Amino acid sequence: MPHSALPAIALTNLCKTYKPSKKSPAITALDNIDLVIPKGSIFGLLGPNGAGKSTLINILAGLVVKTSGKAEICGYDIDSQTRMARASIGVVPQEIAMDVYFTPWQALENQAGFYGVPKSERRSDEILDALGLLDKRDAYVRQLSGGMKRRLLIAKALVHNPPVLILDEPTAGVDIELRRQLWKYVEELHKTGTTIILTTHYLEEAESLCDRIAIIHNGEITANENKDTLLKRLDQKTLILTPATRLRKIPSNIKSLGGVLKQDGNIAISFRTGETSIMKLLEQIKSTGITIADLRTEEPDLEDVFMALTYDRDKT
Ligand code: ADP
Numbered sequence: 001m002p003h004s005a006l007p008a009i010a011l012t013n014l015c016k017t018y019k020p021s022k023k024s025p026a027i028t029a030l031d032n033i034d035l036v037i038p039k040g041s042i043f044g045l046l047g048p049n050g051a052g053k054s055t056l057i058n059i060l061a062g063l064v065v066k067t068s069g070k071a072e073i074c075g076y077d078i079d080s081q082t083r084m085a086r087a088s089i090g091v092v093p094q095e096i097a098m099d100v101y102f103t104p105w106q107a108l109e110n111q112a113g114f115y116g117v118p119k120s121e122r123r124s125d126e127i128l129d130a131l132g133l134l135d136k137r138d139a140y141v142r143q144l145s146g147g148m149k150r151r152l153l154i155a156k157a158l159v160h161n162p163p164v165l166i167l168d169e170p171t172a173g174v175d176i177e178l179r180r181q182l183w184k185y186v187e188e189l190h191k192t193g194t195t196i197i198l199t200t201h202y203l204e205e206a207e208s209l210c211d212r213i214a215i216i217h218n219g220e221i222t223a224n225e226n227k228d229t230l231l232k233r234l235d236q237k238t239l240i241l242t243p244a245t246r247l248r249k250i251p252s253n254i255k256s257l258g259g260v261l262k263q264d265g266n267i268a269i270s271f272r273t274g275e276t277s278i279m280k281l282l283e284q285i286k287s288t289g290i291t292i293a294d295l296r297t298e299e300p301d302l303e304d305v306f307m308a309l310t311y312d313r314d315k316t
C-alpha cells in the first residue's frame, strides 16, 4: 500500500509499564492497545486522568519508550523508520515547558532546524501570524502569557508541516476565548488535510469537535467508534422517585421496568431516552397505585459512562 493510503496511526499490542521506583510500584499505563486512527479525521482520545493518554502520545512523540508492541505513524514504524515516523507528526505536549531565553521566532527556527527544514522552506512568520503571535515575534518567551505560550507550542509542532497533529489536553487551564481561537485554527488545519488527534477528559469537548472517539480507561481501549454511534450508547438517564410513604419492597411491575429500591427509600429507574420516555414510565408507575412525593432525573457523568462502556465490552 502507498504510505498516503495508510492510517495516520496504527498501534498493535502496545504496552507500557513504568518501572517501580522507591516511591511507587510498577505501573502498567498501557495494556495491549490496538488502535487504528484513519487519515483525515478529527479523532478524540477520551479518558479520565491517569488513563494512559499522555503515555500513548509520548510514545508516538518519542518521549517515552514503549515496553512492547508496535506503533506506526503514516505507515512508518517508530523503531525501524524513526526519522520518517517523527517527520509525520507534530505533537503539542500537555505540559508547557520551553526554553524561555529564545524569542518565538527563534524557537520556531530552532525547531525547523531540528527537523532539517531547509531555510528556503521555513514558514516561521506565516505560522506565527496564523496563531496570532506575529506581534510577539521578537519578545522573550518568558514575557508571554500562558495562552500565548500554548499557541507557541502549537506553532512549534507545525514547523515541519506534519500530516498528523496531536494535541495532548490542549484546553486544560485555557480560557474560553483562547479555546475558541484554538479550535478555529485546528479546524482550518483539518480542512486543509491535516489529521487531528486530541486527548481530553471532557466528554463535551470530544463531542463537539471530533468525528471519531476512542475511550481509554486504565490503559485499555474500551470503545472506538463514530461519535454519533457512541453518543447513542450514552443516552441513558435515571429517574429517581421519592414515594410518599416508605416502601419495604419494590412493587413487581416497577421492578420489571428495571427499578431498584435504594437505601434512602428512593426508587431509581435507568432508561434509554431513545427507547422510552419519562411520561411512559410515569404512566406505568401511576398504574401501580403508589403515591410519588417527588421526582427528578439524573444524567450519567463521565465516570458512569466509562463504567458502562467497559461493562458492555466485557459482556460481549
Ligand atoms: P493521562 O494522560 O491519561 O492522565 P498518563 O499517561 O499521564 O495518563 O498516566 C497513566 C499512568 O501512568 C498513571 O497511573 C500515571 O501515574 C503513570 N505514569 C505516567 N507517567 C509516569 C512516569 N514517568 N513514571 C511512572 N509512572 C507514570
Ligand code: MG
Pocket (backbone or CB within 6 Å): 053, 054, 055, 094, 168, 169
Ligand atoms: Mg495526560
